[in-house]
Amino acid sequence: MELLLATTVAVVVGAAVYLMLTRELLRVILGGVLLSYGINLALFMAGGVEKAAPPILNSDGVPAQAMMDPVPQALILTAIVIGLGVFALLLALGYRTFEEHRTTDVASLSGVEHE
Amino acid sequence: MSNLVAAPVVLPLITGALLLFFRRRTWQRTISLVSVAAGLLAAGVLTARVWSGGIQTFYAGNWPAPFGITLVADLTSAAFVAVTAVAALAVLLFSFHSLERRQEEHFYYAAFQFLLVGVNGSFLTGDIFNLFVFFELMLMASYLLISLGGRPMQLRETLKYALINNVSSGFFLLGVAGLYRTYGTLNMADLAVRISLSDSGGWLTVLGVIFLVVFGVKAAMVPLHVWLPEAYTAGPTAIVGFFGGVLSKVGVYALLRTFTLLFVEDVGFTHHRLLLPLALITMVVGIIGAVAQTDFKRILSYHIVSQIGYMLLGIALYTPLAIAGTIVFVAHQMAVKTVLFLCAGAAERVTGTTNLKRMGGLLTTHGALGALFLVAALALVGVPPLSGFFGKLTLVQAALEAGRFGSGATALAVGLGTLFSMIKIFRLSFWGDVLGDRRINKDSQEFQALLVPIVVLVVFSAAMGAGAHYVLGYALEAAQQLLDGQAYIQAVLGQFPPGGDTRAATAALVPPFALEP
Numbered sequence: 001m002e003l004l005l006a007t008t009v010a011v012v013v014g015a016a017v018y019l020m021l022t023r024e025l026l027r028v029i030l031g032g033v034l035l036s037y038g039i040n041l042a043l044f045m046a047g048g049v050e051k052a053a054p055p056i057l058n059s060d061g062v063p064a065q066a067m068m069d070p071v072p073q074a075l076i077l078t079a080i081v082i083g084l085g086v087f088a089l090l091l092a093l094g095y096r097t098f099e100e101h102r103t104t105d106v107a108s109l110s111g112v113e114h115e
Numbered sequence: 116m117s118n119l120v121a122a123p124v125v126l127p128l129i130t131g132a133l134l135l136f137f138r139r140r141t142w143q144r145t146i147s148l149v150s151v152a153a154g155l156l157a158a159g160v161l162t163a164r165v166w167s168g169g170i171q172t173f174y175a176g177n178w179p180a181p182f183g184i185t186l187v188a189d190l191t192s193a194a195f196v197a198v199t200a201v202a203a204l205a206v207l208l209f210s211f212h213s214l215e216r217r218q219e220e221h222f223y224y225a226a227f228q229f230l231l232v233g234v235n236g237s238f239l240t241g242d243i244f245n246l247f248v249f250f251e252l253m254l255m256a257s258y259l260l261i262s263l264g265g266r267p268m269q270l271r272e273t274l275k276y277a278l279i280n281n282v283s284s285g286f287f288l289l290g291v292a293g294l295y296r297t298y299g300t301l302n303m304a305d306l307a308v309r310i311s312l313s314d315s316g317g318w319l320t321v322l323g324v325i326f327l328v329v330f331g332v333k334a335a336m337v338p339l340h341v342w343l344p345e346a347y348t349a350g351p352t353a354i355v356g357f358f359g360g361v362l363s364k365v366g367v368y369a370l371l372r373t374f375t376l377l378f379v380e381d382v383g384f385t386h387h388r389l390l391l392p393l394a395l396i397t398m399v400v401g402i403i404g405a406v407a408q409t410d411f412k413r414i415l416s417y418h419i420v421s422q423i424g425y426m427l428l429g430i431a432l433y434t435p436l437a438i439a440g441t442i443v444f445v446a447h448q449m450a451v452k453t454v455l456f457l458c459a460g461a462a463e464r465v466t467g468t469t470n471l472k473r474m475g476g477l478l479t480t481h482g483a484l485g486a487l488f489l490v491a492a493l494a495l496v497g498v499p500p501l502s503g504f505f506g507k508l509t510l511v512q513a514a515l516e517a518g519r520f521g522s523g524a525t526a527l528a529v530g531l532g533t534l535f536s537m538i539k540i541f542r543l544s545f546w547g548d549v550l551g552d553r554r555i556n557k558d559s560q561e562f563q564a565l566l567v568p569i570v571v572l573v574v575f576s577a578a579m580g581a582g583a584h585y586v587l588g589y590a591l592e593a594a595q596q597l598l599d600g601q602a603y604i605q606a607v608l609g610q611f612p613p614g615g616d617t618r619a620a621t622a623a624l625v626p627p628f629a630l631e632p
Contacts (some may be wrong), residue, residue, distance in 0.1 A: 029278070032281040039285045039288045046292040046293070046296040071295070071301075074448070075244055075301075086281060086284075095276060096270050097274050100266075101267055101270075101271065
């Protein structure tokens with residue numbers, strides 16, 4: 001199971017890097033977002049992947065059986081929310097940049113000159 | 116447990132939310148000014164309390180460490196929060212008179228408050244995942260602030276800044292995942308305990324390098340600095356002053372914290388072999404970049420990179436004196452870098468340009484600005500008795516004591532380069548014949564108001580220099596605290612026995628509501 005997940009992370013991150021290296025603005029942004037998703041998946045594996053009960057205690061405060069570690073899932077939840085915010089902001093920023101520069105070619109957005 | 120530790124984070128958070136509802140410009144200004152002034156007061160009291168009573172901690176919701184969210188104020192973070200508050204006050208006062216109306220109306224002040232939440236939170240957090248969250252908060256606010264105004268260059272540079280930092284945030288999470296997988300905790304004090312108990316066999320060094328890359332991007336360490344000069348040149352000058360002074364130092368602080376508390380297993384490699392050359396390269400590349408420019412803001416932006424090198428040098432040398440030098444240098448830079456950008460902003464307001472070749476003769480028409488810039492520039496260069504001298508002196512002395520003569524020589528040579536480019540700014544923009552137009556008169560109320568925050572920060576820098584004996588004493592104490600680590604661990608974990616297995620401990624954890632009788 002871990003091997004499968006690790007392979008998935010590798011594929012997703014690989015796709016993200018490929019997208020980020022292209023010259024199309026939207027693809028670069030999507031690459032950035034895909035990267036954060038790939039890393040979220042890696043974060044998921046940090047808690048270990050195994051079969052276990054949900055982390056809920058009985059009424060007497062003791063675990064019924066071996067429980068899953070909930071911390072990485074809480075971390076991913078936070079990271080996904082933050083990632084969504086960054087995604088929205090990047091898209092808006094990308095669109096405004098396209099409006100002002102009339103291009104989505106990343107190479108033509110290089111340079112250091114002032115307007 | 117002290118609620119005061121949370122004040123520098125909670126106060127701007129509430130203020131930022133309030134500002135979203137009170138859209139009138141006078142309300143916006145009044146509320147943010149009151150909040151920043153209250154924040155300064157809280158930071159001052161906090162620093163005094165840490166100095167007299169030792170490390171202060173705050174456990175959110177009374178959840179015991181390492182399970183809950185912990186905020187920790189030790190000497191280093193308290194001092195940084197306090198200097199940040201001074202810089203924030205000055206920048207806010209400057210913003211009132213330098214921003215365009217439409218910038219002010221588009222949530223400038225709210226974003227500024229959220230930026231403060233992120234910065235103060237990063238300084239105070241005791242948990243590495245919270246550090247990530249506060250970093251993201253700070254970055255989101257900074258994307259908005261740099262692009263505010265929507266000029267084509269601003270949008271272009273913000274996009275690059277955002278994309279690069281997005282990748283670095285990804286690496287941050289990867290590092291967090293690695294740490295959690297290995298040690299089963301993310302609380303920094305708990306991590307330090309577990310790291311000292313186990314031998315990772317080099318794996319910790321790998322994680323350390325990941326975090327070095329992450330914080331290196333935030334701190335603009337060469338070769339990860341490429342986003343900084345252009346992004347900072349593009350933004351509105353008032354806020355760029357705060358970015359240049361404070362924001363890039365947050366990355367340095369994160370390095371200072373993690374590379375004295377966590378990643379100290381193999382100091383010979385991570386600090387001496389890796390960080391030391393990077394620090395020297397950062398210094399040299401930054402100064403070469405600065406010397407080549409003729410734009411007021413861009414010269415200052417490259418100087419940020421160069422000065423970051425000094426701070427990294429202190430961490431890389433890893434002796435009490437060197438760390439103390441870094442702490443003094445960071446505090447000095449927070450004030451002086453901000454004031455230099457504010458001078459650039461005032462010059463821009465007067466002449467309508469930041470191009471040095473089109474603003475000559477400012478000393479003739481606006482003498483007070485020239486005098487204040489000269490003092491700030493000399494402080495940056497490190498002329499005694501101003502604040503920069505003592506930071507550099509301590510760092511160079513530490514380098515020589517450690518037998519790193521090359522590093523000491525480089526630091527001094529780069530200081531010469533700093534002097535050169537400061538002279539260049541002064542010669543081109545303040546001396547010579549009057550060039551370009553003058554939009555506001557030196558007797559006008561607006562110009563006087565622009566000078567107030569500049570005076571505040573220059574006085575602060577001079578006071579740091581005059582009270583160098585006390586500043587250095589404080590910094591040495593703070594450095595000891597950082598290098599020792601035991602005081603930090605004791606303050607955070609206190610009565611909670613560390614080192615247990617998190618899975619077992621979580622299962623045994625009694626929720627806080629059950630603790631109440």
